[in-house]
């Protein structure tokens with residue numbers, strides 16, 4: 001049976017880098033027996049222009065019925081002055097919420113050929129391959145009470161509350177443990193149990209779950225401030241890191257810069273298991289629509305291409321095809337081809353299409 005994929009290219013460089021993935025999909029279909037039933041829809045500014053909304057309800061429904069959503073990026077300066085619910089970015093926020101995409105997977109993996117792009121010393125990052133799992137629908141960004149209150153003396157107080165329940169912690173921890181089993185079998189759980197009750201519960205729940213169902217995986221605990229330091233001092237000590245929404249936001253952005261360019265970084269967001277036994281999932285590069293370079297044919301398509309590799313691995317169970325793509329990307333980089341964002345001395349500068357074609361040839 002064909003896998004149902006919803007493709008949402010979005011705005012700016014989204015459609016440009018998506019085109020390069022389309023060629024790879026065609027090749028996999030012709031040579032590797034990949035069967036996809038692909039639907040394409042408008043989201044973001046491109047949907048606003050035609051339908052007056054950043055994402056239509058029908059598109060959300062389609063997303064819920066798909067095996068995976070393959071997302072480009074949304075955002076357009078022309079729509080940045082409008083009311084919040086008319087912003088292009090609402091499309092991705094709505095998808096995350098409606099599909100209950102609670103676990104964000106952010107790999108930080110360094111291709112040998114890009115060693116010079118990292119801000120850190122080569123010996124610290126050579127061969128780096130870590131995965132950060134961030135809880136995305138709970139925690140302090142959503143907890144109640146919240147708001148800004150006026151005090152009797154006329155001054156104000158701003159309130160946010162971190163709330164985590166046993167089930168919210170367990171489901172994201174399961175994702176992390178399951179991933180670890182397919183990798184180096186190690187999980188580091190990160191919180192601030194020294195000063196936060198939600199962090200204390202986080203640590204307890206993960207410790208219990210580990211004992212019950214994942215005793216074969218090595219589990220360690222680390223305080224979030226120490227983790228930030230350790231990620232820069234010696235990132236290779238980690239395999240899978242699992243953490244809450246706030247700390248995950250910061251630590252995943254930090255980790256992404258260990259490897260250099262925004263144009264290289266894929267991501268996956270996994271949701272709840274559905275009645276049909278499948279799991280909602282969305283794959284996208286971490287970069288945005290890059291309006292400053294849109295339409296110039298110079299965007300790096302590798303983050304979008306590597307996001308498709310993640311889709312193959314995690315939603316379609318096609319690890320071999322994923323590895324084929326990752327190896328092709330690695331070979332192209334080793335051969336010296338670079339888009340502008342990862343350019344360095346002595347390398348050959350290419351545009352979006354040439355980079356995509358080169359991956360395909362590999």
Ligand code: NAI
Nearest residue numbers: 073074075076092262263287288289290292293299300341
């Ligand atoms: P951005 O990621 O679009 O761009 C930041 C910088 O990195 C720019 O200089 C851009 O040219 C460069 N860059 C990004 N991707 C690149 C690629 N593939 N190849 C070469 N260079 C690349 O972030 P920015 O500028 O903060 O946001 C632009 C728009 O994108 C905004 O409307 C923002 O809200 C939206 N955005 C959307 C996201 C999504 O769809 N999930 C994520 C992040 C931002």
Ligand code: MG
Nearest residue numbers: 249250252253
């Ligand atoms: Mg962030």
